[in-house]
Amino acid sequence: MKRQKRDRLDRAFSKGFQAGVGGRSKDNCPYSNLDSRSQWLGGWREGVEGRLNGTFTK
Numbered sequence: 001m002k003r004q005k006r007d008r009l010d011r012a013f014s015k016g017f018q019a020g021v022g023g024r025s026k027d028n029c030p031y032s033n034l035d036s037r038s039q040w041l042g043g044w045r046e047g048v049e050g051r052l053n054g055t056f057t058k
Contacts, residue, residue, distance in 0.1 A: 009035060009039045012037075013042060018043075019043075019047065020051065021047040021048075021056045
């Protein structure tokens with residue numbers, strides 16, 4: 001059970017990261033669960049930061 005929960009949170013983070021790198025708005029977060037939403041937003045922040053620094057491109 002713990003592995004499934006961790007995998008869902010990892011997936012939320014990676015989807016948020018992809019959205020951040022892609023330049024999507026953080027308002028497009030598809031999660032309403034607090035844990036998943038915070039993971040998605042964390043990934044989104046890292047993706048946006050990497051895109052702005054030039055580390056990642058679309």
